[in-house]
Amino acid sequence: xxxxxRKEAIGRQVCVRGWVRTRxxxxxxxxxxxxxxxxxxxxxxxxxSEQLPNYQEEIRRLGPxxxxxxxxxxxxxxxxxxxxxxxxxxxxxxGWADPQQxxxxxxxxxxxxxxxxxxxxxxxxxxxxxxxxRNHLSYAIHRFFQERGFLYIHTPIITxxxxxxxxQLFRVTTLDLAQxxxxxxxxxxxxxxxxxxxYLTVSGQLEAETYACALGKVYTFGPTFRAENSxxxxxxxxxxxxxxxxxxxxxxxxxxxxxxxxxFLFRSVxxxxxxxxxxxxxxxxxxxxKRLESIVESEFVRIPYTEAIEILKKSGKDxxxxxxxxxxxxxxHERYLTEEYFRGPVILYDxxxxxxxxxxxxxxxxxxxxxxxxxxxGVGEIIGGSQRExxxxxxxxRMEQQGLNPQDYWWYLDLRRFGTVPHSGFGxxxxxxxxxxxxxxxIRDVIPFPRTPGNAEF
RNA sequence: UCCCCGGUAGCUCAGCUGGUAGAGCAGCCGGCUGUUAACCGGCGGGUCGCAGGUUCGAAUCCUGCCCGGGGAGCCA
Numbered sequence: 001x002x003x004x005x006r007k008e009a010i011g012r013q014v015c016v017r018g019w020v021r022t023r024x025x026x027x028x029x030x031x032x033x034x035x036x037x038x039x040x041x042x043x044x045x046x047x048x049s050e051q052l053p054n055y056q057e058e059i060r061r062l063g064p065x066x067x068x069x070x071x072x073x074x075x076x077x078x079x080x081x082x083x084x085x086x087x088x089x090x091x092x093x094x095g096w097a098d099p100q101q102x103x104x105x106x107x108x109x110x111x112x113x114x115x116x117x118x119x120x121x122x123x124x125x126x127x128x129x130x131x132x133x134r135n136h137l138s139y140a141i142h143r144f145f146q147e148r149g150f151l152y153i154h155t156p157i158i159t160x161x162x163x164x165x166x167x168q169l170f171r172v173t174t175l176d177l178a179q180x181x182x183x184x185x186x187x188x189x190x191x192x193x194x195x196x197x198x199y200l201t202v203s204g205q206l207e208a209e210t211y212a213c214a215l216g217k218v219y220t221f222g223p224t225f226r227a228e229n230s231x232x233x234x235x236x237x238x239x240x241x242x243x244x245x246x247x248x249x250x251x252x253x254x255x256x257x258x259x260x261x262x263x264f265l266f267r268s269v270x271x272x273x274x275x276x277x278x279x280x281x282x283x284x285x286x287x288x289x290k291r292l293e294s295i296v297e298s299e300f301v302r303i304p305y306t307e308a309i310e311i312l313k314k315s316g317k318d319x320x321x322x323x324x325x326x327x328x329x330x331x332x333h334e335r336y337l338t339e340e341y342f343r344g345p346v347i348l349y350d351x352x353x354x355x356x357x358x359x360x361x362x363x364x365x366x367x368x369x370x371x372x373x374x375x376x377x378g379v380g381e382i383i384g385g386s387q388r389e390x391x392x393x394x395x396x397x398r399m400e401q402q403g404l405n406p407q408d409y410w411w412y413l414d415l416r417r418f419g420t421v422p423h424s425g426f427g428x429x430x431x432x433x434x435x436x437x438x439x440x441x442x443i444r445d446v447i448p449f450p451r452t453p454g455n456a457e458f
Numbered sequence: 459u460c461c462c463c464g465g466u467a468g469c470u471c472a473g474c475u476g477g478u479a480g481a482g483c484a485g486c487c488g489g490c491u492g493u494u495a496a497c498c499g500g501c502g503g504g505u506c507g508c509a510g511g512u513u514c515g516a517a518u519c520c521u522g523c524c525c526g527g528g529g530a531g532c533c534a
Binding site for chain 2: 024
């Protein structure tokens with residue numbers, strides 16, 4: 001259908017199959033049908049003459065949601081809003097959609113309402129466009145890494161490490177919850193499927209490091225789970241994350257890769273998803289295209305955490321959360337830096353060790369670690385990463401400082417005992433990237449079936 | 459989890475200083491039209507989120523609960 005809408009298709013005999021978006025009748029003896037099959041944003045206009053045998057019985061009853069096949073010839077359109085139209089020689093109806101019962105109407109629906117019809121919302125312009133952009137980003141992610149010699153590796157979904165410092169975990173068990181086996185009042189996990197407590201992964205990083213420390217450059221791209229009771233437009237309980245991990249990369253290499261990566265993705269979407277991006281620019285956020293174009297051409301600002309704190313202190317802004325060295329950068333602070341001060345992406349690095357996980361490499365000052373966060377206007381942190389601590393003794397001390405039991409991480413420590421190398425990596429949230437690219441305000445509208453606290457119906 | 463805002467027709471919402479419900483769009487019928495957010499006329503359509511309470515009387519006031527949204531924390 002994407003091809004049938006182009007002028008080059010004029011004269012061709014075609015069959016298209018899809019869903020009716022709308023029907024308009026003309027007294028001149030025919031009806032206009034707008035058909036969409038998801039291959040592109042725009043609809044194909046079909047001219048269905050009353051001469052067709054099923055015109056009165058079927059075609060005149062077609063409405064939004066009905067599924068059809070149309071055979072005919074592509075001809076130049078007499079109307080102004082499209083180049084081509086399909087003059088039907090035959091229209092077959094696969095399935096009806098009773099207009100009294102079909103939820104989707106020709107009119108615009110709120111995204112809140114569409115979430116209640118998650119099984120049908122892909123049939124709307126916006127959600128269809130989001131799906132195509134999301135698909136293209138996924139493709140571009142693989143292309144970026146594959147073209148640079150990274151290996152795609154599959155890290156486990158089920159893990160037993162429960163304290164990576166990345167939030168609450170979902171428990172995985174086959175125990176009968178009505179009759180949990182106990183020993184001395186404690187749950188006896190030796191009777192569970194894995195003979196130990198297990199969880200859904202919150203990150204594939206630790207496992208990815210093992211492959212990076214053998215094969216060089218690797219990446220994971222898969223679902224990630226956080227059981228945090230987060231109710232915001234930027235959080236999901238189940239989301240997709242891209243995590244490259246590179247041996248022999250130091251923090252600066254890591255930042256270079258992250259910047260190159262984002263630019264590659266944005267450029268790729270601009271090139272491949274023009275019609276969808278114009279739709280987002282018109283209906284969702286008038287800045288989306290400009291924003292991506294300027295990022296593709298600009299250098300990312302890179303400043304140490306300490307310098308960012310100075311900027312925030314000098315801003316004269318009355319922040320709800322006080323700015324002080326050693327405290328986390330809050331959403332309002334990120335927003336000031338990316339949206340007001342720098343007006344573009346910013347990479348912050350060298351954070352205080354007290355607010356970052358144990359695996360980040362300690363700087364010589366003994367106070368900061370080689371962490372980096374990429375912040376973008378609108379969605380905040382889109383990438384978080386670091387150079388990993390490769391020194392056995394330092395890593396051991398950091399684990400103990402953070403109250404972790406090194407025995408639980410024996411295999412992770414082994415990477416430092418045997419042939420350790422400097423290495424780095426980062427994580428990119430796919431949904432936040434889709435949000436940033438499309439301008440969609442709520443993360444629940446950029447994943448087909450969002451999982452959030454209290455919501456897993458579909 | 460905390461702070462705000464909301465839940466009335468299929469959809470978007472008005473009605474909320476208490477007096478038993480309304481518009482636009484959608485749907486159906488008719489008219490007009492190479493139409494494209496089509497247009498004009500007519501018709502049908504509601505346990506006012508749920509449960510209590512106050513009152514002669516509650517969509518409207520009070521309490522609790524459920525659901526949704528925005529913001530915050532946590533983070534991707």
